[in-house]
Amino acid sequence: LFAGPVDFVKGVVAMSGLPPADRLEICFAGRSNVGKSSLINALTGRKALARTSNTPGRTQEINYFDVGEKLFLVDLPGYGFAEAPVAVVRQWQALLKSYLSGRATLRRAFVLIDMRHGIKKVDEEILDLLNKAAVTFQVVLTKADKISAAQRDKTLDQVRKALAKHPAAYPELLVTSSEKGEGIATLRAIIATMQ
Ligand code: GDP
Numbered sequence: 001l002f003a004g005p006v007d008f009v010k011g012v013v014a015m016s017g018l019p020p021a022d023r024l025e026i027c028f029a030g031r032s033n034v035g036k037s038s039l040i041n042a043l044t045g046r047k048a049l050a051r052t053s054n055t056p057g058r059t060q061e062i063n064y065f066d067v068g069e070k071l072f073l074v075d076l077p078g079y080g081f082a083e084a085p086v087a088v089v090r091q092w093q094a095l096l097k098s099y100l101s102g103r104a105t106l107r108r109a110f111v112l113i114d115m116r117h118g119i120k121k122v123d124e125e126i127l128d129l130l131n132k133a134a135v136t137f138q139v140v141l142t143k144a145d146k147i148s149a150a151q152r153d154k155t156l157d158q159v160r161k162a163l164a165k166h167p168a169a170y171p172e173l174l175v176t177s178s179e180k181g182e183g184i185a186t187l188r189a190i191i192a193t194m195q
Pocket residue numbers: 030031032033034035036037038039051052053054078142143144145146176177178179180
């Protein structure tokens with residue numbers, strides 16, 4: 001699936017701007033700096049498809065990418081900027097809520113969690129939104145290369161416990177490192193089998 005072309009389609013700031021819901025769709029969500037751009041770039045094998053290090057507070061867009069005309073890969077804006085203006089945060093939350101509850105073709109949301117930090121309060125808000133919208137989500141742990149095996153186990157434990165109360169959570173956790181390539185093939189295979 002990812003061997004073919006992957007193209008940027010558009011950046012969306014309102015529900016009215018969404019492309020036609022004519023194919024399978026997956027989205028990626030996570031706190032800013034979680035490694036979302038790096039993961040999307042590793043997944044698609046493109047160096048700079050998703051722009052890394054977004055600027056806090058600037059107009060946030062839902063970025064659509066087309067994968068082989070078979071799948072929309074959706075890059076949701078990073079959340080959790082402490083310095084983002086309240087109005088920007090509200091606008092983003094409203095769009096996210098509409099998107100998650102109103103996109104019939106959305107098959108799964110991948111929620112990225114920094115393996116060093118585990119699930120934080122701001123992540124919980126997204127998980128609650130996904131649950132309410134009944135969108136199946138799967139947690140992808142990022143930056144696995146940055147921590148020890150013992151720390152990994154500790155985070156996996158914390159995340160499993162946190163997910164126990166979320167019925168929309170897909171039980172399999174994915175451990176990844178965009179830097180080292182760990183887990184990337186597994187993630188690709190998961191997405192490819194969604195066809
Ligand atoms: P985004 O804001 O979620 O899109 O995060 P980025 O992809 O821009 O990554 C944020 C920072 O984390 C950058 O400095 C990346 O180089 C670094 N980073 C991302 N993924 C990894 C990883 O798997 N391992 C390591 N060591 N660093 C990573």
